[in-house]
Amino acid sequence: MADTRIEAVVFDLDGVITDTARFHYAAWKQLAGQLGITIDEAFNERLKGVSRMDSLEEILREGGQQDRFSLEEKEQLASEKNEQYCRLLTQLTPEDVLPGIPEFIASIKAAGIPVGLASVSRNAGTVLESLQLGPVFDYIADAALIRNSKPDPEIFLTACAGLGADPRYSIGVEDAPAGIQAINASGMFAVGVGKQLPGADYLVQSTDQLCWEEIRDCFFQTLLP
Numbered sequence: 001m002a003d004t005r006i007e008a009v010v011f012d013l014d015g016v017i018t019d020t021a022r023f024h025y026a027a028w029k030q031l032a033g034q035l036g037i038t039i040d041e042a043f044n045e046r047l048k049g050v051s052r053m054d055s056l057e058e059i060l061r062e063g064g065q066q067d068r069f070s071l072e073e074k075e076q077l078a079s080e081k082n083e084q085y086c087r088l089l090t091q092l093t094p095e096d097v098l099p100g101i102p103e104f105i106a107s108i109k110a111a112g113i114p115v116g117l118a119s120v121s122r123n124a125g126t127v128l129e130s131l132q133l134g135p136v137f138d139y140i141a142d143a144a145l146i147r148n149s150k151p152d153p154e155i156f157l158t159a160c161a162g163l164g165a166d167p168r169y170s171i172g173v174e175d176a177p178a179g180i181q182a183i184n185a186s187g188m189f190a191v192g193v194g195k196q197l198p199g200a201d202y203l204v205q206s207t208d209q210l211c212w213e214e215i216r217d218c219f220f221q222t223l224l225p
């Protein structure tokens with residue numbers, strides 16, 4: 001079966017390409033603790049794919065502190081979290097690319113299909129640099145220019161537009177419920193990595209199970225009348 005009708009594959013970064021999700025969680029947990037708010041891993045699932053300021057708002061709401069801080073104070077809190085996150089990021093090396101990802105991307109590129117990145121993280125450039133993966137992506141959507149974080153489809157649509165791809169013939173890869181919702185809303189085919197991702201058109205438990213031929217065939221099955 002030819003690959004010619006698949007026009008792009010667009011990846012999330014945190015939790016798909018590398019496990020920075022644990023650093024985001026650690027940094028938020030520390031900040032929340034300082035505010036007297038307890039968050040656990042189940043709550044953290046809600047923050048995946050959600051922008052920095054929206055994540056802070058969620059945490060403050062969780063602690064019943066949504067009206068406690070001014071906008072300036074909230075910006076200060078978000079930047080404290082980011083400083084801690086960036087400190088943790090210094091540990092990241094090319095060895096931290098998740099298993100199977102280099103091979104999966106290589107198969108896609110060997111099929112002549114362009115590869116994009118749709119992360120709402122403003123640290124995406126730093127993360128890709130630490131992983132030495134920047135040049136692999138044909139287009140990286142700029143999170144600083146995105147108005148709406150996931151579950152809004154904006155970042156995936158921006159990545160498709162940047163690659164000149166029709167979202168209906170493109171595939172998105174995500175680890176977070178908000179990310180799968182964003183892919184669904186964009187009209188793309190959703191590949192989920194992880195558990196409890198309703199809405200994924202194709203689901204694997206971990207990145208080392210990502211197999212391009214299987215995903216390609218599953219995508220074409222969905223196009224059949």
Ligand code: BG6
Nearest residue numbers: 014048049050051052121122123
């Ligand atoms: C997403 C993460 O990729 O980026 C979220 O899943 C994070 O957890 C968001 O809040 C924004 O990241 P940053 O690096 O701009 O604070």
Ligand code: MG
Nearest residue numbers: 012014015175
């Ligand atoms: Mg993610």
